[in-house]
Amino acid sequence: MNARVAVLGGGLAGITAALRCADAGLDVTLLESKNHLGGLTHSFRRGELDVDNGQHVFLRCCTSYVDLLRRLGVLDKVFLQPRLAIQVRSPRLRQPVWLRRNALPAPLHLADSVLKYRPLPVADRLKFAGAALALRGVDRESAAADGQSFADWLRRHGQSTAAIEKLWDLVGIATLNAPATGASLALAATVFQLGLLTEAGAADIGWSKVPLRELHGEPAKARLTEAGAQVLLGTKVTGLAREDGRWRITAGETELTADRVVVALPPEVAERLLPPGALSLPEGWAKRLGSSPIVNAHVVFDREVLDEPFFAAVDSPLQWVFDRTSQSGVDGGQYLAVSLSAADDLIDVPVREIRERILPALRQVVPAAATAGVRDFFVTRERTATFRPAPGSAALRPGPVTAAEGVVLAGAWTATGWPATMEGAVRSGEAAASALIASDGRPTSPHGKDIP
Numbered sequence: 001m002n003a004r005v006a007v008l009g010g011g012l013a014g015i016t017a018a019l020r021c022a023d024a025g026l027d028v029t030l031l032e033s034k035n036h037l038g039g040l041t042h043s044f045r046r047g048e049l050d051v052d053n054g055q056h057v058f059l060r061c062c063t064s065y066v067d068l069l070r071r072l073g074v075l076d077k078v079f080l081q082p083r084l085a086i087q088v089r090s091p092r093l094r095q096p097v098w099l100r101r102n103a104l105p106a107p108l109h110l111a112d113s114v115l116k117y118r119p120l121p122v123a124d125r126l127k128f129a130g131a132a133l134a135l136r137g138v139d140r141e142s143a144a145a146d147g148q149s150f151a152d153w154l155r156r157h158g159q160s161t162a163a164i165e166k167l168w169d170l171v172g173i174a175t176l177n178a179p180a181t182g183a184s185l186a187l188a189a190t191v192f193q194l195g196l197l198t199e200a201g202a203a204d205i206g207w208s209k210v211p212l213r214e215l216h217g218e219p220a221k222a223r224l225t226e227a228g229a230q231v232l233l234g235t236k237v238t239g240l241a242r243e244d245g246r247w248r249i250t251a252g253e254t255e256l257t258a259d260r261v262v263v264a265l266p267p268e269v270a271e272r273l274l275p276p277g278a279l280s281l282p283e284g285w286a287k288r289l290g291s292s293p294i295v296n297a298h299v300v301f302d303r304e305v306l307d308e309p310f311f312a313a314v315d316s317p318l319q320w321v322f323d324r325t326s327q328s329g330v331d332g333g334q335y336l337a338v339s340l341s342a343a344d345d346l347i348d349v350p351v352r353e354i355r356e357r358i359l360p361a362l363r364q365v366v367p368a369a370a371t372a373g374v375r376d377f378f379v380t381r382e383r384t385a386t387f388r389p390a391p392g393s394a395a396l397r398p399g400p401v402t403a404a405e406g407v408v409l410a411g412a413w414t415a416t417g418w419p420a421t422m423e424g425a426v427r428s429g430e431a432a433a434s435a436l437i438a439s440d441g442r443p444t445s446p447h448g449k450d451i452p
């Protein structure tokens, strides 16, 4: 087979790059090892349920991701809060509190919520503003900021352990997939500057009203096919080698020759397949970059127990809890997903033990759950959900251009400036496609025919 552009990997990064190239008139073949597109955003059937591999949310500031949804024709399948409102529950509080934005411009839009934030003592609430303002001034591009731990920086700016755990980590752990103690200041500054400290509406939260496969994987396959791209599913790439001025891609029985290649694969697969010298990174960089797990505990109650679409929890092993009833198609009762980020301590724990930790904690903060029966309890685990956003990680995230002629890189783990998010993945796909399309001369086949 011949392809002008081969895209390896069909996650959001690969989908975006492939669509961009196909829309630019290039002849594209996408190779994906699984039998579906969507990568780390996928769903499966469990009896009567449609289950996502893990709850995914986006923010209003995720403009590239929203552009992709528009291109996929699925914007009507997501909900975006008109105004940020996060309900926070704690077993120590009789009533939930709210983090809501008011009508003021950032960063004043959250001031009254923080001042009324009862999980923290008043002194901590008052000290929040100083650190928030200082965080606005952090240069998120600087290596010095990347080399520091966010928690150390917060402590130096007057934040107590309680403030870090109950306020900064509430947002940070879900967006960075690391607590402040394990996160690079530069990445944390990106999240807080873009989400909370610059534009008042930036952190309004959005989520899918349908299972993820209906939002990403299935429409992506349809749109790519309509755009003239070829999508090869169940095709695991095992080799990438230069031959006669072109790239030979091996995937089991399949052999493909391409002028240009977008490598949109997880870091360890990319390191294995990229030709030596393609990146100026030390051998073993993918392992050094590392990964961080996410676990979701799924609970189907026999009745409705929660009247909010989601809440966050403090003083509790729960982090964020989402109502999944309508997306899952469950017949009666209510389906909640407990999303547990930075789940190093849970990734290998048996379901029974996770149930023993999570169910009582859920019943503490959702009183109606105390008397409800549990129809189903199961766990999904993503061991390599994201790269580890540790101090120093920026140096291990290459940009789209490689030293291998015609090979560009994409993936949420590449140098997008963002943590590993859907937005980061889409941005990386856009950057890779732009680099490929704009690269020196037009990609040329060995027969000298220019790509249109």
Ligand SMILES: Cc1cc2nc3c(=O)[nH]c(=O)nc-3n(C[C@H](O)[C@H](O)[C@H](O)COP(=O)(O)OP(=O)(O)OC[C@H]3O[C@@H](n4cnc5c(N)ncnc54)[C@H](O)[C@@H]3O)c2cc1C
Residues within 6 Å of the ligand: 008, 009, 010, 011, 012, 013, 014, 031, 032, 033, 034, 037, 038, 039, 040, 041, 053, 054, 055, 056, 057, 058, 235, 236, 237, 238, 264, 265, 266, 269, 294, 295, 382, 384, 385, 386, 410, 411, 412, 413, 420, 421, 422, 423, 424, 425
């Ligand atoms: C449980 C969970 C919850 C998350 N929550 C959020 C959230 O709320 N908000 C948010 O923005 N982000 C969230 N993320 C992160 C987000 O899903 C990822 O950052 C993003 O989907 C990564 O996309 P990608 O294309 O870079 O990588 P991937 O999705 O990993 O895509 C790589 C693709 O390459 C394929 N592949 C691997 N090896 C080969 C091979 N040899 N040959 C061919 N194909 C191969 C893989 O199957 C995969 O499809 C979450 C992730 C997880 C796991």
